[in-house]
Amino acid sequence: MSGAIEARLRQQLGTFELSVDLQWPDSGVTVLFGPSGCGKTTLLRCVAGLQRAQGRLVVGGETWQDDAQGVFVPPHRRPIGYVFQDANLFPHLDVRRNLEFGLRRTPPAMRRIGWEQALQLLGIGELLGRLPGGLSGGERQRVAMARALLCSPRLLLMDEPLAALDAPRKKEILPYLERLHRELTLPVLYVSHAADEVARLADHLVVMAAGRALASGPIGAILARLDLPIRLGDEAGVVLQGKVGARDDFWHLARIELDAGSLWVRDAGLAPGAAARVRVLARDVSIACREPVGSSISNILPAVVEDFGDDEHPALVLVRLRCGSQSLLARLTRRSRHELELVPGMAVLAQIKAVALLS
């Protein structure tokens, strides 16, 4: 489960051209992010082999496509699981037989995910006798995920599995996705145009537009880039990853340990030691040159000024700060930057007014 996935693919579809030369880790969740029509689903379908572009695709050392050598592994011979946007359950089969469809076609020696495990992971034990037509959108999507998992894929492909669902259904599914992410060491390639899904799920992010990949890298680094049009719900911001440290039961707070310090967040009942991910928006970060006195802000991290970028209003500037191994964005007025005499390389304190715990 180590190594990389390399895709060098090109396809002309009318006036649209997909052309990517990408590498991403063969582990964790990689999100293909971009607006509708940017080619992210086409790329996913090419990885599955459902669509054929020209080029080369190598997954963890196995060549799935190489036109130079005339290699093209058809989709049914690729060890993938695919979750479609609209579930695509077989309407003539009940839930049990939908689930068995892929399982029965997976040689026993290759099975790593068991029947009970899949049912329990997605909470669909009660649905086995039902027909897809009688399921809600959220139930259908959970069955589709279990069906894909029961093929014991070595790479799970997900095409906007939440896009067809309304907000409450989305909230119902997201925890299952996070559980999947936590409990299975299964690389996932996930297509999305929703910033909240990116913030909660992505380890690695590929930003796409008009058939090209604009950037590809770890989520923290990509979100902190000043030159990319990616926003977490209309706002520039970053995602920091850390571990749950001590919990303060009296004040209902939990401490998230980062390599550069720690942040207090509202206690959401996570166990100490668990991996945690927090979102920090640029507008909630201010910069101080000295330890502030008598401030209500208790989350203060030492940081180093790295770079500046334009914000949407000429009065404002985005500052990228290095905070241990991770990055933060802060939004200041240009006047503040001038008064604080901020320059790259300068050591400062980042004061963080609000932190959202994501998982």
Next chain:
Amino acid sequence: MTLTHDDWSAIRLSLQLAILTTLLLLLLGTPLAWWLARTGSRWKSPIATLIAMPIVLPPTVLGFYLLLLLGANGPLGRLTQALGLGLLPFTFPGLLLASMLYSLPFVVQPVQNAFEAIGAGPLDAAATLRAGPWDRFVHVALPLARPGLLTGAVLVFAHTIGEFGIVLMIGGNIPERTRVVSVLIYNHVEALEYGPAQALAALLVGFTFVALLALHMLGRRKATDR
């Protein structure tokens, strides 16, 4: 009114012809419909048009050309003779061949529509669930196209029972071999034997009603399945 030996033999022949035509057309028409539903070939339209022509052409025209083609001097007639099959006109196999040609659109079109209605979704899903092309056809496409296959089968069966023009052209009117019910009714009427004609005609009316009723009910079941 009791049916005579001749009547029974015509009924048996009609059923035999209809059953064989239906089975063989399902076997041949289904792959053809699958190809038409999936292909992007430029031959799709001409071939679909050719298949649809028996719907529009008078059966006598179709029968006439078949007679010429299969006759002793026709190219197909020469071929069947060279293969040691003899001449097909005025034999049961010849009648079967003509029936199949005549009813081909009645199986191809509903089945093709049913395949097209499935869309790419379930077949893509099956491909990602490790099902190869044949597996997808048998376990996904065929079960999902079941209503279309049933419609096609009922239409072909009923249509073959009722055909007359093409039977007369290619099969003639030979007792025990090519004289089917519809031809026998014509014989009875020609001979002014209205009683037997009526009995057989009523049988066909009743049969057609039952067949169409079955079709209608299958269609309704399909609608409530979804």
